[in-house]
Amino acid sequence: MSEAIxxxxxxxxxxxxDDWDDRFSxxxxxxxxxxxxxxxxxxxQNKVRGCMSQxxxxxxxxxxxxxxxxxxxxxxxxxxxxxxxxxxxxDGKSPSYIADTDAIAVLAQVGLDQHLSPNRRNGLVSxxxxxxxxxxxxxN
Numbered sequence: 001m002s003e004a005i006x007x008x009x010x011x012x013x014x015x016x017x018d019d020w021d022d023r024f025s026x027x028x029x030x031x032x033x034x035x036x037x038x039x040x041x042x043x044x045q046n047k048v049r050g051c052m053s054q055x056x057x058x059x060x061x062x063x064x065x066x067x068x069x070x071x072x073x074x075x076x077x078x079x080x081x082x083x084x085x086x087x088x089x090x091d092g093k094s095p096s097y098i099a100d101t102d103a104i105a106v107l108a109q110v111g112l113d114q115h116l117s118p119n120r121r122n123g124l125v126s127x128x129x130x131x132x133x134x135x136x137x138x139x140n
Contacts, residue, residue: 020115
């Protein structure tokens with residue numbers, strides 16, 4: 001991910017905005033700053049099930065299998081922004097950290113879970129489950 005942001009920076013930045021329109025604009029901007037996923041990775045096996053938009057996620061172990069790197073993309077701007085938020089939580093972390101960290105609970109700290117439509121929330125949960133499953137598989 002280009003222009004990576006930490007979850008701490010994300011939470012701090014969210015607190016700068018007074019309303020959710022501004023926060024969603026910020027999320028969309030985060031998504032626009034992400035490097036696009038190579039087209040050859042946008043294949044059926046990398047699709048995340050349960051998302052209304054098309055979402056693709058790939059993962060790989062790096063640094064002697066101690067950290068995971070993710071590549072993800074979507075055809076919807078807001079979803080790509082949510083992916084950027086998830087990357088702030090998970091990308092570059094150990095498989096055990098990822099498997100043990102529930103991003104939905106983290107995002108509840110800033111109230112994001114309450115401001116998503118049910119369909120977007122279901123898609124976010126599906127993305128988190130996919131990322132955590134990849135981490136669990138990397139542990140085995």
